[in-house]
Amino acid sequence: MIRFDRVTKRYPPDITALADVSAEIGAGELVAVLGHSGAGKSTLLKLIPAIERPTSGSVLVNGQNVGALGRKALPYLRRNIGLVFQDQKLLFDRSVLANVLLPLEIAGFAPKEAKRRAEAALDKAGLLARARALPVALSGGEQQRLAIARAVAHRPALLLADEPTAYLDADTARDVANIFTEFHRVGVTVLLATYDAGLFPAARPLRLDHGRLA
Amino acid sequence: MRWLGAHWNALRLALRRLAAAPLNTLLAALGIGIALALPAGGALLLNHVTAMTQGMPATPQLTAFLAVDAERKTALAAATRIRNLPGVARTQLLAREDTLARMKSGALADAIGVLPNNPFPDAIVVTPADSINEVPAAIEQLAATLRQWKEIEHVQVDADWARRLAAFVRLARTALLLLAALLGVGLVAITFGTIRLQLLTRRAEVEVSRLLGATDGFIRRPFLWHGALLGWLGGIAAWLIVAAAILWLRLPLAELAQLYGFDLLLALPDAAASAALLAGAALLGWLGALLSMRQFLRGME
Numbered sequence: 001m002i003r004f005d006r007v008t009k010r011y012p013p014d015i016t017a018l019a020d021v022s023a024e025i026g027a028g029e030l031v032a033v034l035g036h037s038g039a040g041k042s043t044l045l046k047l048i049p050a051i052e053r054p055t056s057g058s059v060l061v062n063g064q065n066v067g068a069l070g071r072k073a074l075p076y077l078r079r080n081i082g083l084v085f086q087d088q089k090l091l092f093d094r095s096v097l098a099n100v101l102l103p104l105e106i107a108g109f110a111p112k113e114a115k116r117r118a119e120a121a122l123d124k125a126g127l128l129a130r131a132r133a134l135p136v137a138l139s140g141g142e143q144q145r146l147a148i149a150r151a152v153a154h155r156p157a158l159l160l161a162d163e164p165t166a167y168l169d170a171d172t173a174r175d176v177a178n179i180f181t182e183f184h185r186v187g188v189t190v191l192l193a194t195y196d197a198g199l200f201p202a203a204r205p206l207r208l209d210h211g212r213l214a
Numbered sequence: 215m216r217w218l219g220a221h222w223n224a225l226r227l228a229l230r231r232l233a234a235a236p237l238n239t240l241l242a243a244l245g246i247g248i249a250l251a252l253p254a255g256g257a258l259l260l261n262h263v264t265a266m267t268q269g270m271p272a273t274p275q276l277t278a279f280l281a282v283d284a285e286r287k288t289a290l291a292a293a294t295r296i297r298n299l300p301g302v303a304r305t306q307l308l309a310r311e312d313t314l315a316r317m318k319s320g321a322l323a324d325a326i327g328v329l330p331n332n333p334f335p336d337a338i339v340v341t342p343a344d345s346i347n348e349v350p351a352a353i354e355q356l357a358a359t360l361r362q363w364k365e366i367e368h369v370q371v372d373a374d375w376a377r378r379l380a381a382f383v384r385l386a387r388t389a390l391l392l393l394a395a396l397l398g399v400g401l402v403a404i405t406f407g408t409i410r411l412q413l414l415t416r417r418a419e420v421e422v423s424r425l426l427g428a429t430d431g432f433i434r435r436p437f438l439w440h441g442a443l444l445g446w447l448g449g450i451a452a453w454l455i456v457a458a459a460i461l462w463l464r465l466p467l468a469e470l471a472q473l474y475g476f477d478l479l480l481a482l483p484d485a486a487a488s489a490a491l492l493a494g495a496a497l498l499g500w501l502g503a504l505l506s507m508r509q510f511l512r513g514m515e
């Protein structure tokens with residue numbers, strides 16, 4: 001489903017975040033990208049929805065070289081991926097429900113259907129009762145679950161998550177980790193970056209060390 | 215259907231944002247309204263004046279007055295001479311005693327009654343040929359010719375001031391068009407600035423939307439509605455300003471016009487003009503938002 005082919009990513013002026021990385025992630029796999037801070041985990045994930053583009057080498061998603069996609073094609077790639085960002089990127093001026101509605105509206109669902117799916121996603125994340133609240137009123141763990149609900153509301157076949165359990169206490173981290181294991185179980189391809197490999201025993205590890213695959 | 219849903223969502227979002235900052239919305243609408251009220255009110259006034267001048271005689275006439283003490287046969291001879299000039303269709307002699315009789319039954323009867331002598335001279339009303347009417351200068355030329363005749367004391371071109379008014383209306387129309395264009399640009403600038411401020415505070419939203427796969431069209435949509443709605447609200451403000459001005463001014467203006475013998479009673483803009491005002495304002499607001507979005511999205515590359 002995803003293939004990294006000799007991918008190098010340099011940031012200006014001369015930071016090499018990824019060096020000659022080759023890897024393959026099959027459909028339905030659960031893969032954990034591991035490594036120290038600054039190892040290049042986030043960079044690796046960002047290459048898939050073409051938030052960053054490789055300096056050399058290629059990233060193929062479903063056979064499509066995403067590094068070469070034009071501006072007009074990008075939205076259609078991204079709509080098929082669920083993204084949980086390291087910094088969550090919730091919109092704090094709209095309700096919990098409106099946050100989850102956003103990707104559905106972007107995908108062009110009719111208002112009724114979008115609402116149905118958003119509420120289903122919130123229900124699964126245990127946040128349905130908080131649908132009308134603003135995200136600031138949620139706890140850290142709840143905000144993380146909201147970010148996940150937003151990522152999966154449109155039922156993407158591929159789910160990317162960057163440190164989804166960071167800053168959570170051990171119990172909450174386990175709950176959140178279980179959500180991803182659940183998605184993996186129902187056939188979603190899951191690729192996540194984490195410090196804590198122990199939370200994802202079922203995941204195939206992909207270890208990065210200073211931008212190189214170890 | 216999908217398209218409709220997308221617009222419905224964007225419209226609701228825009229409405230919510232306008233309602234969330236009512237004072238900003240009100241001030242922007244008022245600014246736009248004042249800018250639009252000037253050309254809108256001017257156009258209305260001009261339309262009334264145009265309608266009024268259309269009731270006036272289009273064919274100019276010359277009146278040549280003889281001296282008060284001129285003999286009747288001099289007047290008759292002059293009339294014949296004028297009739298034989300090129301460019302003259304008809305002449306008609308207004309005898310001074312007829313004029314006096316007519317004036318005595320008019321508004322100035324009392325004043326005229328006390329005069330010892332008939333103050334009116336014989337007058338010859340000259341109707342120019344149609345060919346001459348198409349050349350305004352030709353009438354002036356005819357008048358100049360008659361002015362040189364020693365038996366004629368005074369020549370008056372009757373439609374003179376009507377023509378001046380028509381020329382003034384033409385000029386005012388051009389000036390108004392210029393003003394409207396200028397203030398239209400002003401309106402675009404106001405919405406451009408408002409949407410720009412909106413975008414600065416909503417940068418995160420735009421970025422997240424992009425990351426989630428939003429097209430530029432999707433991102434633009436609520437902001438374009440925002441701009442259009444602002445323009446539309448401004449149009450309503452302009453309408454209210456114009457309506458208030460009309461209600462205040464219609465009577466004094468009617469009295470003033472009456473002094474010149476005209477009926478000029480301003481009416482509120484009709485449905486078509488009102489709709490055009492609102493639609494035009496919305497369109498300009500939309501354009502301002504579109505330009506603002508274009509600049510912003512380019513800057514985000």
Ligand SMILES: Nc1ncnc2c1ncn2[C@@H]1O[C@H](COP(=O)(O)OP(=O)(O)OP(=O)(O)O)[C@@H](O)[C@H]1O
Pocket residue numbers: 011012015016017035036037038039040041042043044086
């Ligand atoms: N936009 C950027 N511009 C310049 N350098 C960057 C940028 N993004 C990341 N880097 C650098 O690239 C390297 C890899 O960063 P990356 O964010 O991929 O690491 P990470 O493994 O996700 O780290 P963490 O666990 O702390 O999130 C780091 O040295 C980082 O400073």
Ligand SMILES: [Mg+2]
Pocket residue numbers: 041042043086162
């Ligand atoms: Mg990271």
